[in-house]
Amino acid sequence: MTMTTTNDLIATAPARRRFGGGDLAGLAVILLVAVLGYFLFPNNLALLTRIIAAALLVLSLDLVTGYCGVATLGHAALFGAGAYAAGIASAHYGINDPLAMLAFGIVAGAVAGLICGFVILRAHGLPQLVLSIALIHLFHEFANKASSWTGGSDGLSGIAPTALLGLYEFDLWGRTAYVFGVALLAVVFVLLRLIVRSPFGMLCRGIKEDPVRVRSMGASPKIALTKMYVISGAVAGVGGALNAISTQVVGLDSLSFTMSAESLVMLVLGGTGSLFGALTGTVVFMFFEDVVSAANPFHWLTMVGALLIAVVLFAPKGIYGTAAAFVARRKEAQ
Amino acid sequence: MQPIFEVRNLKRAFGGLAVTNDVSLSMAPGDRVALIGPNGAGKTTFVNLVTGNLKPDSGEVRIGGEAVTGVDAIGRVRRGLVRSFQVTRLFADMTPAEHVALAVLQRSGRAGRLFGNFLGMPDVMAEVEELLGKLGLKELMHRKVSEIAYGQQRLLEIAVALALKPRVLLLDEPAAGVPQSDTGRIEQALADLPADLAVLMIEHDMDLVFRFAKRVVVLAAGAIIFDGSPSDVTKDPRVREAYLGSYANASHAA
Numbered sequence: 001m002t003m004t005t006t007n008d009l010i011a012t013a014p015a016r017r018r019f020g021g022g023d024l025a026g027l028a029v030i031l032l033v034a035v036l037g038y039f040l041f042p043n044n045l046a047l048l049t050r051i052i053a054a055a056l057l058v059l060s061l062d063l064v065t066g067y068c069g070v071a072t073l074g075h076a077a078l079f080g081a082g083a084y085a086a087g088i089a090s091a092h093y094g095i096n097d098p099l100a101m102l103a104f105g106i107v108a109g110a111v112a113g114l115i116c117g118f119v120i121l122r123a124h125g126l127p128q129l130v131l132s133i134a135l136i137h138l139f140h141e142f143a144n145k146a147s148s149w150t151g152g153s154d155g156l157s158g159i160a161p162t163a164l165l166g167l168y169e170f171d172l173w174g175r176t177a178y179v180f181g182v183a184l185l186a187v188v189f190v191l192l193r194l195i196v197r198s199p200f201g202m203l204c205r206g207i208k209e210d211p212v213r214v215r216s217m218g219a220s221p222k223i224a225l226t227k228m229y230v231i232s233g234a235v236a237g238v239g240g241a242l243n244a245i246s247t248q249v250v251g252l253d254s255l256s257f258t259m260s261a262e263s264l265v266m267l268v269l270g271g272t273g274s275l276f277g278a279l280t281g282t283v284v285f286m287f288f289e290d291v292v293s294a295a296n297p298f299h300w301l302t303m304v305g306a307l308l309i310a311v312v313l314f315a316p317k318g319i320y321g322t323a324a325a326f327v328a329r330r331k332e333a334q
Numbered sequence: 335m336q337p338i339f340e341v342r343n344l345k346r347a348f349g350g351l352a353v354t355n356d357v358s359l360s361m362a363p364g365d366r367v368a369l370i371g372p373n374g375a376g377k378t379t380f381v382n383l384v385t386g387n388l389k390p391d392s393g394e395v396r397i398g399g400e401a402v403t404g405v406d407a408i409g410r411v412r413r414g415l416v417r418s419f420q421v422t423r424l425f426a427d428m429t430p431a432e433h434v435a436l437a438v439l440q441r442s443g444r445a446g447r448l449f450g451n452f453l454g455m456p457d458v459m460a461e462v463e464e465l466l467g468k469l470g471l472k473e474l475m476h477r478k479v480s481e482i483a484y485g486q487q488r489l490l491e492i493a494v495a496l497a498l499k500p501r502v503l504l505l506d507e508p509a510a511g512v513p514q515s516d517t518g519r520i521e522q523a524l525a526d527l528p529a530d531l532a533v534l535m536i537e538h539d540m541d542l543v544f545r546f547a548k549r550v551v552v553l554a555a556g557a558i559i560f561d562g563s564p565s566d567v568t569k570d571p572r573v574r575e576a577y578l579g580s581y582a583n584a585s586h587a588a
Contacts, residue, residue, distance in 0.1 A: 198449050199436070200447055202436055202445075206428065206436055209425040209426060210423055210425060213423040215411075217437050220408055227446065231448075
């Protein structure tokens, strides 16, 4: 599956450092938007936290699809694994510390990433896509059948996270969950910026462009991609665990094909191969969905469809990708 | 001198047609060998067998005395057998500096590092600048490859290969597709290759072959029909027959 990416905007910058001014500005924008969200939508923090969890899933998808060129429609398997692991740790084992639940989510996401990577990376192109769809259905069915652990179609309840760091209770308004989510997103963003610019990130970009060339340099594309899948799983696991902790319930929808497909739509909407693209796509899609579905409960899906068609036709690099390309062209012209 | 690269009785057939038929070849460090042959002689199959992209039916490939016939392509690169491609295979969205840095990092076992950036690694940058400087690409090191000229891309192919510090270098038509005006730079790069490196060049351009090679190997119908000095190759009746045969067929088809 070939996609227009915004990698080139990063690739051309001659003086890339470990964490530069642009990164700090990006982090500042994330925090500013988070603060604005907190004050503008004080009664809707649950939605904002849901957006953050989805953003973590889309960032995770961007790592394998945007940066490595792997085609997948089953990425929610990694997110769901994280959500169920965090939920099961609390509901069945009484591990209610949110950071411990988070750790369970990260490990489960990474393991799910390893399993999915092992299967999906055996094929390329359309067969790869089919394998990913098969995997998400298998994960979904497994969670459905193992109802004594997962609650099956009723969902997993009885998740009761204790106060964060022993100080901040998860309140009814969702303030703690929101701040926790923003902090997780900021940490993940910084780590991913470092990773995509590292030698490993460069190797993955090379694999996306030409795996044969990478092999002729003595590097194994399969090992590198599997490693990226594990990292991606850990990131999705963070999102899943955040979802379990903030909503205190885990449903089968967190392991669904629909969620996988929606995350891909959000990524394409924002722009693949760029962390900002993933974040932009998630925020725009989920906000749009929320606003439009409230305004017109009967035709909101039509409007979401129209938005997607408009973006794909008029901004094929995605919203962020197109904007970034425009700015880059302006700079070059000067 | 102990051979650095050896091929013994290599055979490979496709559906009964012997595309590589009992080929044996040996090279010592510093050798400059040109592999030539008419179209369909089996050069590409030979390269694929040697690099590990294709398994032979029988025979053996050795690098530095070690049998690598059962080793995959990646393992052979790690043992010092590096190739360049006939049609450039570079990463269009990446810069020359990134290409060479990736090769250096891979060679030194650091390509899997999750943190840090090669721009902040003095030893990597020194090597990148030195290699690109030697090949006249330093000015372009931070431009995207898709923005640089084809001749410069061919030079970058050589730079990437050299950054892997090979012991045996397989150059697949290094000047293919390069305008006549730019071939001088590539020939200079070939002349400047490390003296202890064994180089096997597959080439159609006979002028380039005569200027570069100390030894010429001619492949026809999957077998070696000549292995000797450049001055003798044109006099050899079997070589003349192989080439004239292909010319006759070409003119007949036209």
